[in-house]
Every structure is written in structure tokens, then in C-alpha cells.
Amino acid sequence: MAFSVILKSIISSFLLPPGSLILLLALAFSLRHRAPKWSLWLSWSTLLALYLFSTPLMSNALASRVELKPPLEANTSATAIVVLGGGKRFGALDMPESETINNVTLSRVRYTAQLHRLHQLPVLVSGGSPLGGESEAKYMQQSLHNDFNVKVTWLESSSNDSADNASQSAKLLLPQHKNILLVSSADHLPRAIRSFEKAGFTVFPQPTDYHHHEAFSILSFVPRAKNLATSSNALRELLGQTWYQLRKI
Numbered sequence: 001m002a003f004s005v006i007l008k009s010i011i012s013s014f015l016l017p018p019g020s021l022i023l024l025l026a027l028a029f030s031l032r033h034r035a036p037k038w039s040l041w042l043s044w045s046t047l048l049a050l051y052l053f054s055t056p057l058m059s060n061a062l063a064s065r066v067e068l069k070p071p072l073e074a075n076t077s078a079t080a081i082v083v084l085g086g087g088k089r090f091g092a093l094d095m096p097e098s099e100t101i102n103n104v105t106l107s108r109v110r111y112t113a114q115l116h117r118l119h120q121l122p123v124l125v126s127g128g129s130p131l132g133g134e135s136e137a138k139y140m141q142q143s144l145h146n147d148f149n150v151k152v153t154w155l156e157s158s159s160n161d162s163a164d165n166a167s168q169s170a171k172l173l174l175p176q177h178k179n180i181l182l183v184s185s186a187d188h189l190p191r192a193i194r195s196f197e198k199a200g201f202t203v204f205p206q207p208t209d210y211h212h213h214e215a216f217s218i219l220s221f222v223p224r225a226k227n228l229a230t231s232s233n234a235l236r237e238l239l240g241q242t243w244y245q246l247r248k249i
Contacts, residue, residue: 005130005160015239016232017053021046053231054223056214062234063211066241067186070207078121078204080153080177083112084165084184084192085127085136086209101139104185107209109140112183113148115206121181122153126169130160162188163244166195174200185209187237191244 013019028042052058086104101109105127116123123144127136135157144150154172159165173180179202184192186207196203211230214220 008161012236012239016235017050017228018232021050021053024049050228051223054225054228055221056224056227057216057220059211059227059230059234060213060220062231062238063187063213066190066234066237067210068189068205068207076119077202078119078179078181080124080173080179081112081115081119081121081181081183081206082124082126082165082169082173082196083108083140084162084182084188085125085140086185086188088129088131088133088136088139090131090133097134099133099139101136101143104209105136105140106143108183108185109143110148111206111208113144113150115181115183116150119181122177123150124154124156124169124172125152126156126159126165128157128159128164162192162195162240165192166199166201169196170199170201178202180204181206183208187211187234191237191240194241194244 014023024042024046028039028046031039031042085101086108087102088099088105089102090099092098092100109125112123115121125137125140125144127140129135137155137157141152141155144152154169156165156168156172159168178200180196182189182192182196182201182203183206186209189205189207193203193205211234
């Protein structure tokens with residue numbers, strides 16, 4: 001388990017909801033005697049933020065802010081497909097290894113299979129094991145072979161984040177395969193594109209795994225846990241994009 005990944009995960013957990021909201025409520029509680037007016041204001045503001053982030057109205061708006069628009073027609077100058085891992089599912093009791101790719105990664109793998117059948121390009125799977133166990137790349141390779149009858153040409157299994165995905169993929173593909181179709185979730189691709197272009201690739205993005213956007217109705221104002229998760233994920237991508245810009249990754 002990579003220490004840097006654990007540290008980033010802990011920090012981001014308390015910068016994003018619900019962790020950030022828990023901290024704000026704790027701060028409001030601590031101020032109840034010394035600054036009761038500020039405490040009351042902070043409590044109600046935090047509760048309002050919790051409500052808004054939990055509604056489809058807000059989560060849809062945030063997801064739309066970070067998601068790349070529907071995929072453009074793949075450029076024929078690309079000579080390889082690169083698909084990025086999006087996490088594993090631990091405790092998968094239905095699998096021999098008790099772990100497998102999660103639904104996010106499965107969506108990326110499935111779309112990669114579609115692109116491969118359409119363009120007949122070789123495939124690189126990229127994803128390490130930052131939280132332990134086998135690499136995401138191994139299970140992505142298994143899924144492509146067993147579920148979609150697609151052979152993987154390159155396996156990159158040492159990366160811990162998007163910047164690693166790019167640098168490690170460059171070692172396997174450059175300079176021969178400079179032009180690539182890059183497959184990832186629509187909200188993750190803007191950050192991934194920056195890293196792969198910095199690593200020397202010409203990227204033709206292929207977004208997938210769009211968030212579910214419900215039609216506007218009275219239910220758009222009803223708070224639900226899944227919408228809080230969507231809001232948190234979108235804010236995480238905005239935070240990640242800002243961090244990558246600051247570090248010039």
C-alpha cells in the first residue's frame with residue numbers, strides 16, 4: 001500500500017464532503033460558547049451545504065462542470081488505445097482472488113473493447129495497486145480477454161495516479177505510438193489528458209462512464225446519498241485539476 005496514496009486520500013477526504021462538512025460542524029460546536037452567533041451561522045451554513053450537495057440539482061451541475069463532452073469521432077492517426085484503471089472492488093467473494101475491477105473500471109474496459117473492435121488498435125491497460133493486492137491492470141487484462149475477447153498488448157501495473165499512468169505508459173509506447181486514444185471516465189479525462197500530453201503523447205480523448213443525469217423534476221430537490229457521492233466526486237476532480245495545474249503535471 002503506497003503511503004503517498006494514503007496521505008492524499010486522507011487529505012482529500014477532509015477537503016471534500018462529507019469530511020469537510022463534518023469538520024465544519026465540529027468547528028461550529030467548538031464555538032458555541034465563545035462565539036455563539038458564529039457557531040449558529042456556521043451550523044446552518046454547513047447544513048445548507050450538505051442539503052445542496054445531496055440534491056440531484058447540485059450534483060448534476062457539478063458533474064456537468066467537470067465531465068468532458070460526448071466522445072468525438074476517433075482520429076484515424078491513433079496507433080494504440082490506452083485505458084486507465086479507476087479502482088478495484090475488494091471483498092469480491094464471487095471471484096477466486098476475492099477482488100476484481102470496480103464498476104468504474106469495468107465501464108472503461110467495456111468502452112475500450114468497443115473501440116478495439118471498431119479500429120483494431122492494440123491496447124495498453126494502465127493501473128497499479130496503490131491500496132494493495134493485485135494490480136488493476138491485471139484484472140483489466142483478464143476482463144478484456146475473458147469478457148470481451150480482446151487481447152491486451154501492453155500491461156502497465158506500477159502506477160499509483162494519473163501522472164504515473166502517463167509516465168509509465170510512455171516507457172512502453174513512445175516513440176512508436178505517440179498518437180493514442182485515451183479511455184477514462186468523462187470526469188477524469190481532463191486531468192489525465194494533461195498528464196499524457198506532458199509525457200509526450202498526442203491524445204485523442206475517449207470519455208465514458210458519464211454520471212446519471214436525471215430529468216429535472218420535483219425530485220431534483222430531494223436529497224439522496226448517491227447525489228452527495230456524485231457531488232463529492234466532481235469536487236474531487238476539480239481539486240485534482242487545480243492541483244495538477246499548480247504542480248504543472
